[in-house]
Amino acid sequence: MSILVDALEDAQIAVNMHAGQEDIRYSRVGFYHDQEHLDEHCIYIAQANHMPRLLSDKKQISLIVIGEPSSSYRYGNFAMITVQRNVDRFYLFDIISDCFEKNRRWDHRLQDIMNRGEGIEALMQAAYDYFGNPMFVHNPQFYVLSCPVRHPDMTPLEWDEKAGLYMQSVELINSFKVDPVYHESLQTRGAQIYPKERLGYRILYVNLFNEFGRYVGRICIDELQTPLRKGHFTALEHLAGLVEVQLSRIAEIEESRISPFVKMAVDILEGRHVNEDTMIGMLSTQQWGIRDSYLCVKMELSSRDKNVRSIATTCNYIESEIDNSVAFQFDNNIVTIINMTRLNLPGKDPYNTIRLIVREGLFITGVSNEFHNFADLPYAMEQASIAHDYGKRINPMIWIHHYKDYVMDYVYDLACRDLPVRYIGSEKVFTLLEYDREHDSSLYDTLKCYVRNGLNAEQTARDLFLHRSTLFYRLRRIREISGINFEDQEDREYIRFTVNLLSHEEGMQKKITEEIKRTV
Numbered sequence: 001m002s003i004l005v006d007a008l009e010d011a012q013i014a015v016n017m018h019a020g021q022e023d024i025r026y027s028r029v030g031f032y033h034d035q036e037h038l039d040e041h042c043i044y045i046a047q048a049n050h051m052p053r054l055l056s057d058k059k060q061i062s063l064i065v066i067g068e069p070s071s072s073y074r075y076g077n078f079a080m081i082t083v084q085r086n087v088d089r090f091y092l093f094d095i096i097s098d099c100f101e102k103n104r105r106w107d108h109r110l111q112d113i114m115n116r117g118e119g120i121e122a123l124m125q126a127a128y129d130y131f132g133n134p135m136f137v138h139n140p141q142f143y144v145l146s147c148p149v150r151h152p153d154m155t156p157l158e159w160d161e162k163a164g165l166y167m168q169s170v171e172l173i174n175s176f177k178v179d180p181v182y183h184e185s186l187q188t189r190g191a192q193i194y195p196k197e198r199l200g201y202r203i204l205y206v207n208l209f210n211e212f213g214r215y216v217g218r219i220c221i222d223e224l225q226t227p228l229r230k231g232h233f234t235a236l237e238h239l240a241g242l243v244e245v246q247l248s249r250i251a252e253i254e255e256s257r258i259s260p261f262v263k264m265a266v267d268i269l270e271g272r273h274v275n276e277d278t279m280i281g282m283l284s285t286q287q288w289g290i291r292d293s294y295l296c297v298k299m300e301l302s303s304r305d306k307n308v309r310s311i312a313t314t315c316n317y318i319e320s321e322i323d324n325s326v327a328f329q330f331d332n333n334i335v336t337i338i339n340m341t342r343l344n345l346p347g348k349d350p351y352n353t354i355r356l357i358v359r360e361g362l363f364i365t366g367v368s369n370e371f372h373n374f375a376d377l378p379y380a381m382e383q384a385s386i387a388h389d390y391g392k393r394i395n396p397m398i399w400i401h402h403y404k405d406y407v408m409d410y411v412y413d414l415a416c417r418d419l420p421v422r423y424i425g426s427e428k429v430f431t432l433l434e435y436d437r438e439h440d441s442s443l444y445d446t447l448k449c450y451v452r453n454g455l456n457a458e459q460t461a462r463d464l465f466l467h468r469s470t471l472f473y474r475l476r477r478i479r480e481i482s483g484i485n486f487e488d489q490e491d492r493e494y495i496r497f498t499v500n501l502l503s504h505e506e507g508m509q510k511k512i513t514e515e516i517k518r519t520v
Contacts, residue, residue: 002234003231004043004099006231008095013092015082017080026062028043029044051065060078064082064083064092066089119246128149131226132225134224135222138220191232202223202228204236206236206237265326265335283374290373290374294340295368296367298334299364301363321357358399366391368383386410387401390409408500428491429447446460447478448499455492
């Protein structure tokens with residue numbers, strides 16, 4: 001509607017606009033003549049004394065009204081522009097039709113640019129021809145991605161040799177850092193005005209966001225050649241949607257160009273030889289050391305994540321949230337390597353940050369122990385994979401799993417890989433179990449509690465609600481029946497291992513039974 005207001009004002013027609021939805025796309029203009037069904041994508045020209053009836057449904061009807069309609073129409077489901085009574089309706093029709101044609105040509109030009117893959121520069125050139133003011137796009141680091149026309153009064157740019165891009169001056173960037181108005185502007189959605197008092201002229205801007213809602217840049221239109229118009233807000237928001245698509249395409253291309261550092265990490269993970277000098281040199285590009293402390297995090301990709309754009313954006317998001325981290329796709333996972341030595345997150349716990357990322361992305365995640373030689377990355381990745389796989393099986397309602405919480409389950413499974421538990425554990429424990437079965441006793445439960453409490457008799461008696469003398473009687477019977485020698489260290493360790501192994505087997509059988517019940 002605001003674009004139509006601009007067109008009418010250019011024709012020297014005085015107008016009043018009554019609020020309506022700005023996000024409706026109009027396809028045509030027509031006359032109202034008692035139609036029963038009205039199209040919400042059509043703008044109708046109507047006389048004030050011959051208006052559509054007030055509608056009860058939620059569909060918005062848009063009108064250009066010649067004359068002043070009844071006040072009741074201002075509160076109905078109408079978006080209205082009113083003009084003075086003496087305007088010829090056919091003249092009005094021609095003005096609106098010309099406005100439609102101008103904007104249709106501009107939109108077709110933008111769509112052709114998108115279809116031909118000509119990039120942001122071509123979009124911005126087409127936008128400059130439309131808005132008539134100098135404009136530019138910059139990313140979150142203030143690098144200018146496109147500026148089709150420079151004006152002498154625009155803020156100066158500096159060339160960054162390393163990036164190969166122009167950027168806003170360091171002086172301007174530093175001033176933004178302490179400017180509360182600028183910080184507030186980073187939170188806005190839709191086209192907004194940056195005040196004239198800051199830089200000497202008004203700026204119409206719109207923030208750009210990726211599919212995760214992360215800020216990825218800004219389009220700015222400097223009011224230096226022609227006045228900003230109401231319709232420019234709507235037009236800029238339309239342009240912003242196309243630029244966001246182009247930025248996501250750039251992210252996709254960058255993702256396909258695997259960095260030398262990530263290539264080295266993948267080579268190490270896949271078992272290809274990387275000599276230590278090469279590793280040290282590549283780590284130095286991150287200002288990392290081969291003997292720094294590291295953490296490996298594995299996030300499983302679901303089917304909804306398996307498009308390049310989503311993976312690239314997620315990796316960028318992780319790296320932006322966790323200082324001194326590198327994230328990349330490996331097989332069907334996102335692998336994140338975090339340098340714990342160089343980590344610089346004031347007031348932040350990296351594990352809390354990981355939890356937030358996992359919760360937002362709904363990733364099932366495994367986390368390794370810290371490791372202290374980058375060459376050990378494959379072992380850390382294996383730890384993260386073990387944590388992921390065991391956690392997913394044992395605690396499916398939890399999203400993030402640490403290797404240290406599942407290492408014993410892994411060890412017990414390894415122990416049982418070639419032999420059943422009966423032929424791995426201590427024969428003395430199985431003798432006691434057999435006695436319990438034959439005599440309907442529970443001496444094994446007493447042994448298990450005693451072992452779990454580190455052979456602490458007092459705590460064991462409390463846990464089993466037994467008198468100390470009763471507990472000592474049971475322990476004597478356990479020694480007599482099984483031959484266990486609690487004074488012998490090797491015997492104690494073997495008994496503890498067997499008890500834990502049996503508990504692990506019992507727990508896994510219980511999980512399998514529960515899973516079968518759920519399936520049935």
